[in-house]
Amino acid sequence: MILFALPPAPLLTLALLVWLLSGIAGWILAGAARVSSLISGLGGILASAAVILAATRILQSGTSVTLVLPVLPFTAELSPLNALLLLAMSVTALFSSLYACAWLANAHQRKRARTGLLCNLLLAALSAAAISASATELILMMEMAALCAYFMIVQADDVKSRRAGLNQFLSGRLGTVCLILAFALLHHAGGSLSFDVLRHTPFTTGIRSVAFLLALAGFGLYAGIIPLHAWVPQSHSSAPAHAAALFSSTLMKIGIIGILKVGLDLLGVPPLWWGLVVLLLAILTAFIGGLYALMEHDIRRLLAYHTLENVGIILLGIGGAMVGVALNLPVLASLALLAGLFHLFNHGLFKTALFLGAGEIEMQTGIKDMEKLGGLARLMPWTAVAMLIALMSMAALPPLNGFASEWLLYQSLFQLSASHVFIARLAGPVLAVGLALTGALALMCIAKVFGVTFLGAPRCQAAADATPAPLAMTLSSVLLAFLCVIFGIASPWIIPHFAAVAASVLNIPALQAAQNGAALTPVSAVSAPMVAILLLAMPLVPWVIAGVLRGARLPNRLRGEAWACGYGHSADMVVTATGFAQPLRVMFAPLYRLRQRVTPDALVGALHQGWLGAFCRRLAFIELAVLLVVAFA
Incomplete structure (x- = not known):
């Protein structure tokens, strides 16, 4: 009952703290499978429910306010658009956390510890990004979320996962660089990184256009816009299923809303x-x-x-x-x-x-x-x-x-x-x-x-x-x-x-x-x-008509095996995924060959050398540690 009486800002603070603390507690207690999975999963459910309640109240009020969250030194912009993004992310996060309660209990101890912590940290970072009131906060939280996603992708430690993680890491860093350049340009022209100030700053046509293109590229890399999508397919296959669901329903949505904010909100x-x-x-x-x-x-x-x-x-x-x-x-x-x-x-x-x-x-x-x-x-x-x-x-x-x-x-x-x-x-x-x-x-x-x-x-x-x-x-x-x-x-x-x-x-x-x-x-x-x-x-x-018009019921007919042109039916005769898609493969062959032409094997082989992946993994660990220290400080 106390939860329902809280206003949006304390609810959001509570959610962020619950995500963080339940993830850490689940990581520490990873040796006890059932306890750890329940702490991580139920913590995610409670935090998601708090965000749903906060977002619903913001939508009902229909007003936009900028304030500092209680306890946390984080400036938040609570607007209807941000609330809708919070609602879209938290509803799916709630059910992903419910799924995690069972999945984590059946996972290996090391994977359980990492996945429980990283999923909850991912959700906390993305929720903070959704209500960011400045470009600094937004980029910091998006970068933290992308690094959490990277470590969930590579924890399988096979060739495909390492390649997927490297693609995601490089794409995310390139996206962050584009966003830094876009907002640095706006800061140079307007003198501030606050969204509220940027909305009321008149920029020249050239600055607006360059900043928009940079932001489109940066947010587009996070959203997976083609041709900036290289990290998406294998990343979703390599990460745990509920983490992949969060990639689609939360991480990529931040990129989409970023394009919306820059194209329709911040630049006039x-x-x-x-x-x-x-x-x-x-x-x-x-x-x-x-x-x-x-x-x-x-x-x-x-x-x-x-x-x-x-x-x-x-x-x-x-x-x-x-x-x-x-x-x-x-x-x-x-x-x-x-x-x-x-x-x-x-x-x-x-x-x-x-x-x-x-x-x-x-x-x-x-x-x-x-x-x-x-x-x-x-x-x-x-x-x-x-x-x-x-x-x-x-x-x-x-x-x-x-x-x-x-x-x-x-x-x-x-x-x-x-x-x-x-x-x-x-x-x-x-x-x-x-x-x-x-x-x-x-x-x-x-x-x-x-x-x-x-x-x-x-x-x-x-x-x-x-x-x-x-x-x-x-x-x-x-x-x-x-x-x-x-x-x-x-x-x-x-x-x-x-x-x-x-x-x-x-x-x-x-x-x-x-x-x-x-x-x-x-x-x-x-x-x-x-x-x-x-x-x-x-x-x-048809059932009603048949029931009214039919006469005496005929005896049941005997049923045999499916007719297969005189041959005995076998599982090999069932339509396969390859056979089903073959006509399209022939019809759109030039488009399917385009991927090989744009990313030739020589380029892919040079990119995925072992030393580069190992270097990026160490760099990602250092960067995530630094970001956590900066966020807490």
Whole structure:
């Protein structure tokens, strides 16, 4: 009860301290598996709940304040945008911490100690970054979070993990250098690194443009914008599953919000070409991310590429808002930003459910390669249901939450095509077609992942011997899938809250986005509850008709094996992940070969020499130690 009475600032202080102390306590007590895992996991759950409560109160107030957190010497900016980012991160962090309660108990002692500490430190650093009131605090906290991610990636200590860690380390340091240069330029021109001062400082056109491009590159490296995405796929595969979920739902989201803050908040009204650059990068990231996902057999690498796809979809909303502000089209700006922010939140729900479900499969079978799985729907039914719902949401199928946010994004692209500027009228239909193609790729991904992994016959003994995952792990993915359903069906009542956040960023009246249970835009309206009712009711109609019209029941027919053209059916005849994606591999061969041309083997071999990886590992340890000392000081 005391927790519910606290205002946002003390709640955030409590969360940061609980994350830190529970991580340290779990690390110290790592020898006692059950105690250590409960301390780390339950500490994460408590801290996430405190942040959810604080973020909800900030959103309800609708005001922005800058203050120093109690106890901690940290200046925080509590605004609706920051609160929405906190809410999106903490909801997924809560379920990842629930998953960790079971995962850590089954991990090796050394891995349990490191992962429990690093995950909680990652969440504390990213939460602090989300409410930073100055560029110094933001860069410091992002750097600390990136180093925590690095050590979680390399702890497997195999060749792939070491390569993934080196990619992530170099990408993160390059991103930090770009951000330091961007804000150093703004500090030189404006005399301050405080966000509140930067908002009210008039910069010349040249300084604004150079700072924006540097910030776009820096935050884009964290967000994984293609072609700055090299660290993303293998990093998500090498880290523990719940840590990979946090990479997608928290670490990369900080990069996205950073682009939003620089492009729409700190530097004033953006010129048109800023928005067009973001839109171009967004559609390339979405389409190529979805295309490369279909070629993957490692289920977590596949999900990582789909994270890139969704990063592109979110950036379509942000880029559309920048174009709307540049062209003085408030309806377009409001609708596009609303769609981007809503999809940012929704992506955290379904992608975390997918990564946690993949982690359950990996833990119960020891396999990440979909080619070796199959038949898991009968052996792990709750995991299968949760992942099917999350996959459908990822593919934007109604009435789930992914559909609700992408539908709003389509409406914003239609608004863009109605603009009075030729380039905007041209971009609107092209981007809408690109988004539709991306959706088609996501639909194919449902068939590939669910069909190859959960249906058919098991392709190896480990898959045939699979059993349901521990209750905490299964519950985490099932509850997230349930939230995907809730946020889809209830979207007409949820969207106005996101519209208010978008309005606070743009400093314009909130878009009237919901009325009488239907989400409204200037183009069209859709009632998600009615869609859900129809989807549930229509399959029942044939059963009702059959029950009314059928006569006496015929005897049951005998069932034999599936017809296989006269041959005996075997597991080898089942469709594989390779065979499923082969037509696309042929159709888009030039795009798939592009990766080898851009990153030739000679360059990759020179980059991944053993001495460089060892040097970066020692450097990362020293840097993290220094940052912790600086943060505490």
